[in-house]
Amino acid sequence: TFEVKGGIKAGKAVMNGVKLAALAVSLGGIESLIQHPASMTHAGVSKKDREDAGITDGLIRYSVGCEDASDIIADLGQALEKIK
Incomplete structure (x- = not known):
């Protein structure tokens, strides 16, 4: 888990920029996964409540x-370059 500025x-942009990781919460497999909780799992939660939960x-x-x-x-690096 990490945080990006912006x-x-x-x-x-980072979540959609990776090519190797699957965009998912959990698939029960061995592949890399990426998710952005504020727009996925916690999209229906108020910003204040999300921030209170970290x-x-x-x-x-x-x-x-x-x-x-x-x-x-390399994949994560190229995705992070897109938000510089």
Whole structure:
């Protein structure tokens, strides 16, 4: 779990920018997953309640799967470059 500057827009950009990780909360498999709680699992929760729970607009959840570590790092790096 990490946070990006730029709020919901930046969080969505990173989430949608990765190519290797599946956009999902959980699939029960071994693949990498990415999600943006503010626009997915907690979209119906008020911003105040989300923040009180530690879920900021720029929070990203990334579950690392069994892909090659260098591929994961490169993929996440290119997605983060899009919000610079």
